Amino acid sequence: MSVLDTCKPLTRSEMAARVARDIPEGWYVNLGIGAPLQIADFVPAEREVIFHSENGVLGMGPAPAPDHINRWLINAGKQYVTLRTGGSYMHHCDSFALIRGGHLDLCVLGAFQVAANGDIANWSTSDDDTAPAVGGAMDLAAGTRQLWVLMEHLTKSGDSRLVRRCTYPLTALGAVKRVYSNLAVLDVTGESFAVREMAPGLTLEALQKVTEAPLHMAT
């Protein structure tokens, strides 16, 4: 019987909502394409969080109504988005200067693996990948003031994504501060992950059983 049968892992929406809860008003935040993009939907509009999309949009708003699409306005995931009141446009080079210069308070990326030392692998699954595609992941991981990762705790085949040492090609060294998985919220401490929260019904012992990297309870 798997540990996952004895607890209630978070759904994708619950994971996104959980991350959203930790983003304070006034932060400038970049959400990686894929699952992290959903986080924006769980930040209430009255809590002003300013979302950045690396293709030159600062103050990105939610998807437009079907009859109000601006066809020149997409996000980094190439979906139609809107611009919030107060938002602005910039070119790619200014947009990545903003990222590289450490001006974003937070970036949330998806990942294949995160290591106990904060290394992240999220762009390529093998060294001989045909046509690897990195996009802006390395710039975001190296440049943002604070990097969080949102990912499933386990791969489809049941392997731990929180590892002692990444085996996939790295995106950045020692960049991750915190991981939000469907089983837990964990801080990177350098040697082992500090578990801040677990899914209902889960114990540290059970969580450690499915996690390659060493764990300890956060104090």
Added chain:
Amino acid sequence: MSVLDTCKPLTRSEMAARVARDIPEGWYVNLGIGAPLQIADFVPAEREVIFHSENGVLGMGPAPAPDHINRWLINAGKQYVTLRTGGSYMHHCDSFALIRGGHLDLCVLGAFQVAANGDIANWSTSDDDTAPAVGGAMDLAAGTRQLWVLMEHLTKSGDSRLVRRCTYPLTALGAVKRVYSNLAVLDVTGESFAVREMAPGLTLEALQKVTEAPLHMAT
């Protein structure tokens, strides 16, 4: 009797007009503060030459009428100017990226000395100058596609400003392509200046007498 008594040196206005004659339509040009700024007055408005001022003005026009001054619009010499139809503003960093990137067709600077090898000294008159001030001269000299110098042929004490080797602190190495003086128009060739034109009444021999750097007639 000085060589200057036997010929008719150009006046400041004539020198500016002489340079203006050689600037073709469509060129992007930066004019150094001081005497070079006057060159713009001698480019007829119907010949579209686009003047750049390093404080972020592209398409700079002449001084405004006294009752039409925009007090937020000055040139690098801190004089009120106008913006021509089609002109635009940029910030300092973009403005010097334009200079450093070699996008200007021409810059015309004043100088203390120009050497036969194209070295220019135009910012400081001694190595222990109190509070030297370089401004944008080094960026302009190193960055512009083509650098011309507009200057008196002789110092007030009668020394040649066209020298074998600059004795004043350098602005840039091998940067000057052509010198317009009150006595001649001369191209930099590396060993000696090639004389293209002389003031009325002047001979190569007489010009050489007052010029430290070696001269030869341009072919």
Added chain:
Amino acid sequence: MINKIVQSMAEAMTGIRDGAVVLLGGFGSIGQPNALIEGLIEQGATDLTVVSNNAGTGRTGLARLLELGRVRKIICSYPRSAGSVVFEEIYRAGEIELEIVPQGTLSERMRAAGAGIPAFFTATAVGTKLAAGKEERDIAGRKYLLEEALAGDVALIEAWEADRWGNLTYRSSARNFNPVMATAAALTIAQTQHIVELGALDPEKIITPGIYVKRVLQVPYGEPTVT
């Protein structure tokens, strides 16, 4: 009178030579100079190096240029997207050289070329396989890579409005790579939806001043479709 507006695609494409490094603006299909890419296909230059964030989708535009065997090398950050079938075919067949560059490093390398900076240090990609062969240096306690300027012979870009001096504005996120590519190429050619009188563009709002633009061709195609 300065007039950078050209009247035909043939005129716009004049002088693009075999072996040229061609910068292609756009991110996804937004701000992408589709008409100019078709013009380049027609024009015939081959053995090209293409710099573009993506590697084309479907079988038109950049994908078509690739399929015709006209591109020797592609420099991009994200060649793999839904529909990048042509690229994947020829890449697997070993028929194209690929240089993967992180997106921010890609734009900064072009900015450097346009700004007269031959090389700069960045923390992006330190410790990754994209650092292979690059000089690494410790500066103030952090590791950085030295990255070189990336200049184009030609840039093909898309604008929203243009005037006869070549001043350009863009629309929303269609700005993306276009302004930086305009600065980085010896010959920048812009397609534009609108041509306006000189002076009609607000001087405070011009994003690309005409100094960076050699030719402007009006291509009023209406609304883009995301592919």
Added chain:
Amino acid sequence: MINKIVQSMAEAMTGIRDGAVVLLGGFGSIGQPNALIEGLIEQGATDLTVVSNNAGTGRTGLARLLELGRVRKIICSYPRSAGSVVFEEIYRAGEIELEIVPQGTLSERMRAAGAGIPAFFTATAVGTKLAAGKEERDIAGRKYLLEEALAGDVALIEAWEADRWGNLTYRSSARNFNPVMATAAALTIAQTQHIVELGALDPEKIITPGIYVKRVLQVPYGEPTVT
């Protein structure tokens, strides 16, 4: 609700510490944050390093800050202008350290700080006495100097319009050093002639997005005078 607009000079100046590196916008007297400089004089921080294109004129503003002995070092391109009497006095008396930086290198060093680039190569100043002590390197047949990023603890800048998110526009050549300094400092404080409602600024025309601005103080002083 994000609101970067502060109501008093004291609030604007909070937290500027002794020893801070302070970037001062403006070129000549245009785009110069005069009110904020007066505020800084009042506030009292000392042992400052000031980065500014010029070194002040007359006996007010930056010149006054110098005269009060509050500036340990000045980094600028052009300290000597008509009226820079205070600077020349204290410089001759050996009471201030001066670092002369070419104007384009000065702005690019600040841009580098804001853009996460610790160092870059430039041809400016090669072979001159300003190259002393700098690493020189041959790249593709030309000589370049390595220049380091120049970051500020504080930037004092002047804008034309601002909103509560700190988005800024500038007016004509008053743009100058202000946008790049805004990106280069940990604490950017803007004085502005006009405050507008959020959304009143055209998103295509915002030059400094609010992410670079921490505090905005309205100082509607009317027209500048060239000194």
